[in-house]
Amino acid sequence: xxxxxxxxxxxxxxxxxxxxxxxxxxxxxxxxxxxxxxxxxxxxxxxxxxxxxxxxxxxxxxxxxxxxxxxxxxxxxxxxxxxxxxxxxxxxxxxxxxxxxxxxxxxxxxxxxxxxxxxxxxxxxxxxxxxxxxxxxxxxxxxxxxxxxxxxxxxxxxxxxxxxxxxxxxxxxxxxxxxxxxxxxxxxxxxxxxxxxxxxxxxxxxxxxxxxxxxxxxxxxxxxxxxxxxxxxxxxxxxxxxxxxxxxxxxxxxxxxxxxxxxxxxxxxxxxxxxxxxxxxxxxxxxxxxxxxxxxxxxxxxxxxxxxxxxxxxxxxxxxxxxxxxxxxxxxxxxxxxxxxxxxxxxxxxxxxxxxxxxxxxxxxxxxxxxxxxxxxxxxxxxxxxxxxxxxxxxxxxxxxxxxxxxxxxxxxxxxxxxxxxxxxxxxxxxxxxxxxxxxxxxxxxxxxxxxxxxxxxxxxxxxxxxxxxxxxxxxxxxxxxxxxxxxxxxxxxxxxxxxxxxxxxxxxxxxxxxxxxxxxxxxxxxxxxxxxxx
Numbered sequence: 069x070x071x072x073x074x075x076x077x078x079x080x081x082x083x084x085x086x087x088x089x090x091x092x093x094x095x096x097x098x099x100x101x102x103x104x105x106x107x108x109x110x111x112x113x114x115x116x117x118x119x120x121x122x123x124x125x126x127x128x129x130x131x132x133x134x135x136x137x138x139x140x141x142x143x144x145x146x147x148x149x150x151x152x153x154x155x156x157x158x159x160x161x162x163x164x165x166x167x168x169x170x171x172x173x174x175x176x177x178x179x180x181x182x183x184x185x186x187x188x189x190x191x192x193x194x195x196x197x198x199x200x201x202x203x204x205x206x207x208x209x210x211x212x213x214x215x216x217x218x219x220x221x222x223x224x225x226x227x228x229x230x231x232x233x234x235x236x237x238x239x240x241x242x243x244x245x246x247x248x249x250x251x252x253x254x255x256x257x258x259x260x261x262x263x264x265x266x267x268x269x270x271x272x273x274x275x276x277x278x279x280x281x282x283x284x285x286x287x288x289x290x291x292x293x294x295x296x297x298x299x300x301x302x303x304x305x306x307x308x309x310x311x312x313x314x315x316x317x318x319x320x321x322x323x324x325x326x327x328x329x330x331x332x333x334x335x336x337x338x339x340x341x342x343x344x345x346x347x348x349x350x351x352x353x354x355x356x357x358x359x360x361x362x363x364x365x366x367x368x369x370x371x372x373x374x375x376x377x378x379x380x381x382x383x384x385x386x387x388x389x390x391x392x393x394x395x396x397x398x399x400x401x402x403x404x405x406x407x408x409x410x411x412x413x414x415x416x417x418x419x420x421x422x423x424x425x426x427x428x429x430x431x432x433x434x435x436x437x438x439x440x441x442x443x444x445x446x447x448x449x450x451x452x453x454x455x456x457x458x459x460x461x462x463x464x465x466x467x468x469x470x471x472x473x474x475x476x477x478x479x480x481x482x483x484x485x486x487x488x489x490x491x492x493x494x495x496x497x498x499x500x501x502x503x504x505x506x507x508x509x510x511x512x513x514x515x516x517x518x519x520x521x522x523x524x525x526x527x528x529x530x531x532x533x534x535x536x537x538x539x540x541x542x543x544x545x546x547x548x549x550x551x552x553x554x555x556x557x558x559x560x561x562x563x564x565x566x567x568x569x570x571x572x573x574x575x576x577x578x579x580x581x582x583x584x585x586x587x588x589x590x591x592x593x594x595x596x597x598x599x600x601x602x603x
Contacts, residue, residue: 116163118157119155120154120157121155121156121157122602123155123603124152124601126151127150128147128597128598129226130144130594131145132593133590134228135220136220136227136581137590138588149226150175163194165193170188171188172225186212189211189446191209193206200245201246204240209235213235213268213475215474216268216475217474218474218546218553235264235265236262236264239259239260240260241259243258248284250285251286253282255280257278259276259277261273261442265438269476270304272303272436274300289329290327291327294324296322296323297319303315303316316346317346317347318345318346319434321345322341323340324341334365335364338359343356343407345406351510351513354409357405361376371386372387380403381403382401382403394419394420396416398413401413407434408433413432414431414432415429424492425489427489432484435482447466447468448466471520480510482507486503497524497527498523499524500522504518506518514548517544517545522538522539524537533565535561541555542554552583553585556580557580558578559578560576561574573598574595574596575594575598576596577594578594579592
């Protein structure tokens with residue numbers, strides 16, 4: 069316990085510094101790096117193994133449409149891109165840190181006044197401060213986001229569009245886990261999140277409390293669990309008055325479930341809950357109590373089904389896992405209170421083989437843009453089959469292209485289907501993803517309906533040579549004026565390993581947007597020669 073007492077002040081001070089810097093609008097890159105690295109170097113990191121991998125790339129780029137202007141208004145430009153970066157990893161028995169950072173410096177040859185720098189950061193850390201009891205998670209990101217899907221949009225940061233915003237997020241989450249002698253398992257978590265958005269939406273400060281309690285292993289026929297969730301999101305309006313009370317959001321929910329096993333296959337179920345949400349919306353959002361009773365059928369360990377019925381709450385669920393490589397879950401709910409009232413579906417299907425993996429998922433949620441930004445990845449994840457990092461044509465980490473939707477302060481209702489596939493065998497690697505998402509805005513009731521995806525084919529056709537072909541496309545429809553835009557981009561590259569630490573690449577990219585509204589269409593062609601060195 070002395071260790072917990074000794075390290076607890078570090079966590080409290082880190083959280084206090086974060087909130088103070090946010091309040092003063094000084095959550096800049098230097099402060100963020102200091103908080104993530106230094107603030108989580110002490111708690112639980114003694115004896116950790118540290119791996120520091122610096123890298124750098126230099127590229128010469130030619131584009132024939134630097135402003136993404138319509139036909140006959142294009143302006144070409146030469147750009148020198150210098151991108152130093154590093155990966156910092158801390159691995160210990162009670163501490164893990166993964167921090168990936170780079171500075172994308174763009175130097176414009178014809179108009180040097182256009183030169184600029186974009187920072188990108190993705191960091192996550194976990195520390196176990198007291199064994200099997202007290203933990204702390206932290207995360208932070210720096211990224212660039214599209215402000216309006218109606219304006220000029222593209223992948224990456226090279227074109228000058230005036231439609232791009234820097235976004236900084238930081239979060240720290242201390243939590244307690246405990247097992248009460250096999251009678252109950254609990255987790256109490258507090259999460260503090262900040263989001264700084266340069267333009268397009270408000271900054272936010274979020275306080276979230278989660279409490280979970282589940283029956284322990286001593287309970288056999290009787291099982292039970294309880295949940296409590298409360299999140300308060302305060303959003304600034306950009307002037308001297310830090311918070312604009314009318315834009316604040318509160319999500320609150322309590323829920324409990326009890327099950328009693330009647331036979332080996334059947335169990336009685338009963339659940340009850342309460343919702344208490346508060347945010348601006350023209351949709352019919354009702355708070356109050358709900359309950360339901362029902363039955364669960366589990367004929368084998370591979371299949372289960374349950375159904376519950378109540379006056380304001382009805383739901384059903386099916387789970388099916390016939391093999392270790394296949395799993396499926398399907399949920400249906402109809403509820404008169406809480407977020408997403410009415411009929412709601414969600415579920416997933418996963419399938420994995422030796423050389424490939426598939427996942428299909430559908431969900432319906434209510435979120436703010438600030439919540440989504442705290443969950444967004446900046447750099448591509450590892451390959452799920454090989455565990456290797458996904459790298460770009462020149463050997464650099466790949467920036468994730470966010471879906472093309474607008475920033476907003478309205479609360480969103482999202483209905484999203486997504487499909488992802490990965491195939492790796494021998495010298496060939498294929499990655500594919502597709503999605504369809506509808507966003508309804510709570511105050512204006514307008515919608516943005518988008519669908520699209522991307523596909524990447526990598527072929528190592530020689531010992532030190534590989535080719536890469538990538539297609540990105542998204543169509544988005546706007547309800548307010550029945551406008552429809554299609555943006556797509558095709559990239560082809562050839563990469564050579566110059567040494568164990570150096571790669572050279574030549575990249576060609578064509579981007580195009582078609583629109584039902586005049587003056588919104590454009591084309592861009594881009595050629596890049598790049599060298600990347602990893603130290």
